[in-house]
Amino acid sequence: MLFSSVSFLYYYLPILLIVYFIVPNRYKNAVLLIFSLFFYFFGESVYISILLISTVADYLHGLGIEAYRGTKVAKAILVSSVLINLGLLMLFKYSAFFVQNINALFHAQLPLLGLTLPLGISFYTFQTMSYTIDVYRGEVKAQRNFIDFAAYVTMFPQLVAGPIVRYCDIEPQLRADNRHNSGAAGAGRFDFDGFAWGVGRFMAGLGKKVILANSLGELSKLLYASAEPSVLLYWTAMAAFSLQIYFDFSGYSDMAVGLGRMLGFSFLENFNYPFIADSLTEFWRRWHISLGGWFRDYVYIPLGGSRGGLILRLRNILCVWMLTGFWHGACWNYVLWGLYFGVLLMLEKLFVGRALSRAPKLLRHFYTLLLLSFSFVIFGTEELPLLGMRLFGMFGFSAQGGALPLFNEFTFYHLKSSAWLLLLCVVLATPLPMKGYQALQGLCGRYRLSAVLLSAAELVLMLLLLIVCTAYIVDSSFNPFLYFRF
């Protein structure tokens, strides 16, 4: 089920909210589990068994590690847990990739298994792995209540497209009494502030996905499919795709955070205006934060992190980034994309970073955006010959040889037609609108009447946004989130 669907917005969510807030606290996780399983089943009826196997396996592994803490058995159980999770990922996500490459390389005839990718497998396997690793490290205690644990793994707001919520971050909230909607606002009292905050966040995410990301997606698809390419066309398509990925994924994260908050959970932020970064290092502190944090804590640091010599450090960086790329998809362009960032981040740490810190802010920003531009082209193009065509096209080289025109009628028309959309997206990708809103709040807060007017305006805006989003949803065909496939 998609958040941006009629079934979710106008059936699933109101029913869930009624049931969730009617039942006593001790049954809330059971309700959450049942609804989450239904949410998953609605979109992935075949592979729900994989989700359940992963959940049961890691629940038992957690208990086993706890029981044999400090012994080699605990280590063996941890290895078993990691192997099961990585095995599921390997089987469903990467087996076809490896078979195809082995066949191509050795002229072999290994059969393809023909497995489709289970929804959200990249996210929930990473979550459950982090749980058993944290239990092994003694950072959290094993969860004895299966309902609570299963509710954590299958929690629908973040189940299929993240953010990757680690068990250690959410453990206290798994007790319903500790949640905003029951404990923080006073025992048994409904936390209207938290719920309304969640609504605002959810609506912001819905608007980002449904209005902005989908429109940008149409634009980049249309431009890339054009039979009349130009230099400006490739740059515009790249910009549209980059912004689409951002609004799609951060929109989903906003919705996840918002829904979590409505249900009383606080998830960590996953995005923090990444396009305002003035280095690639900073970009990755602001983009898909939960994934970056996961690889840092469970791969980079265990490999030795920044300890050891330069060679070891560089190896660790390269290794982490290759895996990060591969996590995004079983295609060579993702590996290339990961390596691209690995190499650039190494160069930034070794050479460029110091010079960059002394450069004017505008130049730093230009440097970051330029390198990100190419990264998004790599990310968005799975066929390598097409990737070459798009990258060369940005510099005016035609696939047929010769030079591309700087712009043409087709590019000019679509650039003009989408100018407002692109401009709006660029502004919304910066903290400016939020700062403006906060300033307005401060200003209006001085007088009771203006505060009331601002509140009324917010309410009207929320309603209008819901109507417009519904209009876009009703008008659309089936339109899945991009990150569902990862």
Add this chain to the structure above:
Amino acid sequence: MKNKVMTVVFFGVLAAGMVVNLVTPDRSISRAERRELAQAPQIDRELLLSGEGGQRIEEYLLDQFWQRELFRGIKVGFDRFALQKSDSGGLYRVGDYLFQMEYPLKEESITKVADKIKSIEQLYLAECRSKAIAVIPDKSHYLPPEDAHLSLSYQAMEQLLRKELPEMEYLPLEGLLQLSDYYRTDLHWKQEELPAVAEAIWTQFERSFDAGIWEGLQANTYQPFYGAYYGQMGGMGDGDTLTWLTHPVIEKMQITDFDQMKKHTAIYDEQKLTSVDAYELFLSGNSPLIVIDNPACADESRLIVFRDSFASPLAPLLALNYSQVVLVDLRFMGYEVLGQFVDFTQSDVLFLYSQPVYNNADMLRKR
């Protein structure tokens, strides 16, 4: 207080949306969108385990959403006014008229169509009386340049066809039409504006006709006619008026529809007026091969038209001055088998396609 109101309103709207959608009866078709709407799938074990259950249910909920057309109109309006987009999915509005962008001119496609015409010429047209080709301009051709969005150049298409088919007489239609000769919400032309086109075709094939040939024509109307673009543009605005011309001679014409293997006399199928596409009133819609016989015509004369849907309202008018009009739609049949059904000897042959067909050769059957 603000947060309480926000909470109540958000939940209230979603819950109210659910109730309204549950109590609203399902519709079978959307006339504005000219299509059948998805119906509630039977939820059984097979559907649930197929992996498509969720998608099927979502499609049903989307199609049956309360005030679906209003919401689609809001989307188009938001694109146009808030995002200042010049088109919505390739469609745009100028005044009351809706247009579809068709771009760029695909020379390769036009050459493919020309090659097909050459093949037909070689196979069948050695003994025909006369042959010609014509291009029906897209209605955007009649927009002032400042209002037209990305569109096909009529002149460039004409030049290319003349170059590719030097043996063929070219019948210019451009000057015979104007924007008001087309429906506002549809791509097609209006039958009541086509007598001049029919006369030009007769003249091209040296068919003499009396100026009084149009006497006795009676206009019948139906409204609202929602054209193909209406639904795609969110269904905002008024529909068109669909007019069809009846005549004592037309009423006596006999149709043979080779697709349905039946003869009938319904040039105009009025039952289609209430179907998803009222334009199918003319000759009951698309068919690979239709023969119209006019028993009132004094001589033995045949016109064969290779055509698309634009020819459907034109054909009855053309048949007023022929004893037989044969309509061949290469979108639904290969030309290789034509010889079994059509006699080209001493026939006038017209290749009459609209610009989008020339520009999208794949619409025509390969074999």
